[in-house]
Amino acid sequence: MRIAQVAPLYESVPPNAYGATERVVSYLTEELVRRGHEVTLFATADSRTAARLVPICERGLWRDTAVWDTLTHHVRQLARVAHLANEFDVVHFHGDPLHFPLTQSLPCKSLTTLHGQLLPMDHGPLFREFASAPLVSISDDQRKPVPSANWQATILHGLPRDEFEFQPDPAPYLLFLGRLMPGKRPDLAVDIARRAGLPLKMAGKVHPGEREYFAQQIEPLLQRSSDFTDFLGEVGGTLRKQLIANARALLFPVEWPEPFGMVMIEAMACGTPVIAFRRGAVPEVLEHGVNGFIVDDVEEAVNAVARIGDIDRARCRRSFEQRFTAARMADDYLQVYERLLAGTRAAVPTSNADAQLYG
Incomplete structure (x- = not known):
């Protein structure tokens, strides 16, 4: 499968310190490469990956003291994704939903994992406007503010089995x-x-x-x-x-x-x-x-x-x-990718309260 992963540009992939979203993108990207998929990562130039890297900016935007407006760099990133979209079967977005208008004209399937808190008065109208945009939540609780969005799955994060060592004898802190x-x-x-x-x-x-x-x-x-x-x-x-x-x-x-x-x-x-x-x-x-x-x-x-x-x-x-392994996480995402490519989707529960709030 030809898969594009589009990471936020605030930190490198993986991040050197803080950056949970970029860490998840890295784990997923490397696991997909390990399985033989053709993966392209749109991220910062200082990212480290076995995938094909399309660099957008020199370093994580939060690490660059010369950067003031981070939005401009993410707009350039979307332009690069659109330019190369014919090369992919699926484009998987992980950042803010700036890409929603773009996905309507992409020649391939798209998926968005939402990594942050959802707010009913902000995301409710957005998800109604782009009702066909396929979404993944990272917990069931995350969905609660807008339960009737186009949810394809809840996929809990995972990390490589050997990323952290087991410590049976901790220190007293x-x-x-x-x-x-x-x-x-x-x-x-x-x-x-x-x-x-x-x-x-x-x-x-x-x-x-x-x-x-x-x-x-x-x-x-x-x-x-x-x-x-x-x-x-x-x-x-x-x-x-x-x-x-x-x-x-x-x-x-x-x-x-x-x-x-x-x-x-x-x-x-x-x-x-x-x-x-x-x-x-x-x-x-x-x-x-x-x-x-x-x-x-x-x-x-x-x-x-x-x-x-x-x-x-x-x-x-x-x-x-x-x-919580990266292998399990990749399995879950591959199922969603395959379902999108087959033209099917998961059943989504309806919510009368959600419809009344935004109707």
């Missing part, structure tokens, strides 16, 4: 790893660690729009809790993997509808249990008592830390192998 934004509540991770009596390692990226939040809310908190909190900034590569593998538990105290939560399955792959708030996709990803604990507040999270020894780290690793 808790870990918070992720974007430092209000919805991910890094402040609650500090509170949980303090009350649980364990040191906390915190690592994550501060996006430009969240610098004020970090400076006003998180930085002073880290200074006050410096006796048990170690802030490492943004980390990648081997250090990132070691941080996850050696943690006694990963804290995931999200208070927004997290569409997936890639770091949770990275932790599982190491055998590291996850303590996560019951938000968004968490109940779809975690199995309570198997690879972590699903909790509803800080007090329950503190109690879960005390019980973390009840989790068998080997069983936690097996839960990853059973559900």
Whole structure:
């Protein structure tokens, strides 16, 4: 099959540090190449891939201090996709839905995986306007704001089986790893660690729009809790993997509808249990008592830390192998590609409430 993968240009594929979407695109692309498919990746020039690379810009746009308007580069990317579209059977988009008008005139099939939060007043009208655009969700919870869109499947993320090493003997620290934004509540991770009596390692990226939040809310908190909190900034590569593998538990105290939560399955792959708030996709990803604990507040999270020894780290690793490998993810996407090429689609549940809201 001739497949194009169109990645966001904010980070390289794979990213050097933060960048869950670009990481997923990389895992899927390399698995498809491994299986003998003819894959073309539209991404940044510093991306690393066994596929044919069509470079759009020199480096990840968030890493280039000379770049101000990221939209212009994504428009150029779409022009390159359109120019080469005759070479593909399927074009798989992973970025913002700028491409929807373009897909109506492409000479091949297209598919869009939505990686972010959906908003009914924004995405509802968009999905009605482009009702024929085939979509994939990364969790069932992600669909809830617009359930009647043209959903082809829910495909949970996966990563290569050997990407992370199993660690049976962790160090005595808790870990918070992720974007430092209000919805991910890094402040609650500090509170949980303090009350649980364990040191906390915190690592994550501060996006430009969240610098004020970090400076006003998180930085002073880290200074006050410096006796048990170690802030490492943004980390990648081997250090990132070691941080996850050696943690006694990963804290995931999200208070927004997290569409997936890639770091949770990275932790599982190491055998590291996850303590996560019951938000968004968490109940779809975690199995309570198997690879972590699903909790509803800080007090329950503190109690879960005390019980973390009840989790068998080997069983936690097996839960990853059973559900979250890149091979399984590629299988799921190939089924959707083949269905699109055959001219069929999955049944989509209707929603009277959705129709009334946008009708």
